[in-house]
Amino acid sequence: MRTVLVLNGPNLNLLGTRRPEVYGSTSLQDVEALCRAEAERLGLGLEFRQSNSEGQLIDWIQEFGWEAKAGRCIGAVFNPGAYTHTSVALHDAIEGIELPVIELHVSNVHRREAFRHHSYISPVAVGTVVGLGVHGYPLAIRALHRSSGDRLPDAAPASARTGSPVDPAPDSHEESPS
């Protein structure tokens, strides 16, 4: 059975009690239950992990990069918490492996403080889910499952790093109508 990884960074163990007006009142345990139900529905195994440590997150990304390369993992839903806005090391970890990553934020970071508007993760993610609350997690799992089944070229991490899905390929540039 192929697995999907759901990875949560610092302070997400406090979901449900930390600033409920921003992050809601659902606990991380409840998020895991939502993800497990979605994974089961799709016939996937679920690895659900959380760490407050940057190094631990990098180790898991590398571990599941190998799992993806071996065809045993379809990708990761990753909420990097505050490391989103600071971590070149997490950017490099994702860039260096073959794990399709969907970046997820429970809150709409773009409506919040300016320091939350920049992400080091987005340029190496296949996509982002932002501001949909905890219901974004099962949606992201579904998106990974769909892209892994269809093997859409725009779902592959390598092509996502060279341009957006709507970018023409470098050898097929067309003049846009004026």
Ligand SMILES: O=C1C[C@@](O)(C(=O)O)C[C@@H](O)[C@@H]1O
């Ligand atoms: O810890 C978090 C949670 C967050 O990633 C979110 O899920 O909305 C947004 C980050 O800016 C913040 O540091």
